[in-house]
Amino acid sequence: MSNIAVLVSGRGSNLQAIIDSIENGYLKSRITVVISDVGNAYALERAKKHGIDAVFINPGNFASKELYEKEVLKVLKKHGSELVLLAGYMRILGKTLLEAFRDRMLNIHPALLPAFPGLHAQKQAFDHGVKVAGCTVHFVDETLDCGPIILQRCVEVKEDDTSETLADRILEQEHKIYPEAVKLFVENRLRIEGRKVRIIES
Numbered sequence: 001m002s003n004i005a006v007l008v009s010g011r012g013s014n015l016q017a018i019i020d021s022i023e024n025g026y027l028k029s030r031i032t033v034v035i036s037d038v039g040n041a042y043a044l045e046r047a048k049k050h051g052i053d054a055v056f057i058n059p060g061n062f063a064s065k066e067l068y069e070k071e072v073l074k075v076l077k078k079h080g081s082e083l084v085l086l087a088g089y090m091r092i093l094g095k096t097l098l099e100a101f102r103d104r105m106l107n108i109h110p111a112l113l114p115a116f117p118g119l120h121a122q123k124q125a126f127d128h129g130v131k132v133a134g135c136t137v138h139f140v141d142e143t144l145d146c147g148p149i150i151l152q153r154c155v156e157v158k159e160d161d162t163s164e165t166l167a168d169r170i171l172e173q174e175h176k177i178y179p180e181a182v183k184l185f186v187e188n189r190l191r192i193e194g195r196k197v198r199i200i201e202s
């Protein structure tokens with residue numbers, strides 16, 4: 001049983017997918033805390049509805065990223081966090097959290113990385129005219145959205161797509177691969193070998 005912490009900033013649909021996967025028995029883990037850097041993030045409500053500790057830490061109350069992250073780390077430690085999931089967390093990670101959770105922090109990104117890192121990835125891909133879009137779960141490191149890739153899923157772009165309809169279909173796949181990647185992690189089936197992540201057969 002792994003203790004998972006989820007960092008969020010917004011609506012929390014990926015958080016919900018993880019909660020659902022735990023509640024339906026797919027994931028043998030528990031979420032011990034959800035931390036948001038945005039006070040009115042709907043993700044906090046979702047956590048509370050499921051009896052999960054939901055904590056707002058206001059970055060504005062701290063003089064530096066380091067001090068803010070030290071507070072986040074304190075809360076993570078207090079909740080015995082073993083794995084940290086970024087789920088729509090809109091901050092670039094600093095040294096404090098990266099070092100404390102090296103190889104134990106995952107992120108979901110709505111593009112087939114390394115294409116289209118950063119913000120509005122679905123729109124970047126759509127505007128670029130890709131025929132295949134998708135999403136990626138990866139380990140978090142110092143790079144922006146470029147840590148070792150765990151899982152990816154493709155989504156075909158249709159002739160009548162808009163960037164919004166495409167984003168909706170990508171999101172459906174995000175909700176599948178994030179729990180799958182977390183399951184691989186908690187079952188200790190991931191091996192980071194340089195840039196590559198080897199998945200051990202069960």
Ligand code: GRF
Nearest residue numbers: 011012013014088108109110
């Ligand atoms: C998702 O598209 C995720 O890939 C990206 O931010 C969005 C968060 O959505 N990192 P939600 O808050 O999980 O609904």
